Amino acid sequence: MERDEAFALWQDKLNGEIGEEAERRLKAYLEHHPDEAMELQGLQKTWELFDQIERPEPSVQMDARFEGMMAAYQSSKKRVSPISFTMEWMVKSWRVALAFLVIGLLVGWWMLPSHQQSNSISELSNEIQSMKELMMLTLIEQPKAQERIRAVNMTSDLPNADEKVIKALISTLNLDENLNVRLAALESLTQYADRPMVRMALIEALTIQNSPILLVAIADVLVLIQETSSVEAMKMLREKTDEELVKDKLEESIASLISS
């Protein structure tokens, strides 16, 4: 047996992966080479000592970051999922589609008998509202940030937007990868600040966001809507953050909310 082969067999022995025949051969070799046998004994001690080396543990943030990465990945995949050709065309030229729809509805309304006019006006306005909401919900899933900002801005025409729209805005505020889109979503959400769901989402966003600019903007909105229940979340963030800008803004906002 060659020296290298003996060493290779010895490695197998350490891992408990040596066969009977090989072990016999190794033993015979070492009996004839006492110096190497001694060397291997020394190495075995080192090998066994490895078991006592403490293994490092990651922080809890590692798992949270993975979850965040998965959520972002899945939402980005959703955005590029295949949509029907018509929908794609409508999204690409949404202004044209909307104009056609409005014209169509107006013509239809014009041709209606007069006794149905009042009902039709309200139906027409509902139809337009639904169409805008649908447009907004489709555009907000687009891969281009510019399109998503456009979708967010469309909500300025939807003062009575339904829950789906609000949820889409909240999800954009929390998950969109682009800061400008998140800022636009925050601005749009401000107009619905009378709804408890929005107020809660804004407080929650303090714990989710990490961009200093966005955190400062959220604090501004919370002061603007006088959301005193956000004080606790602000205090927690003030302790946690290392950003001086955010610390100062939270200090100021907490003082303003407490004194009001």
Place this chain on the structure above:
Amino acid sequence: MLKVKAGEVEKLSLLYKRYSRRFFGFFYSLTKDGSTSEDLVQNVFIRILKYKHTYSDQGDFETWVFQMARNVHKDHYRKNKRYTYQEDMSAWEGELSEVKNKEVEMEKSDELKLLKTALGTLSSEKRELIELVRFQKVKYAKVASLYGVSESAIKVRVHRVLKELRASYVKLDS
């Protein structure tokens, strides 16, 4: 992994549970920095998503994924050569004398301290090898395929690294 490849990306969470701690240990042994190691673990999973189409059901997943981890570390090392490896024992002389001055009797914890110090004297490549075979318990056949050499060549290489480690250890101890 085949399910992830087929588009069921949520199955990646199962792989994360199974491998994230192992990868963290792997990167920590090479970088000695917890936060960097966490970043690199994240990068491995981003890469898995990006290159999931390259995984073949013929290949071994553990080998594939550790190859990815090795590449992530190589990229990181190329970009940030902030941590340097010490092949030269003289750099550890200071630590040695400090250990010697402090301790009169060598106890178990001191032995471990010496072993860790000795591990630090190994080059990145050698430390990686020990990490894979000893701590990650990756089979020699798989490590051999990672390095593109024969199984017996890997065993001999491990043996030599151990010998070097033992020599550093003894030198520190004496």
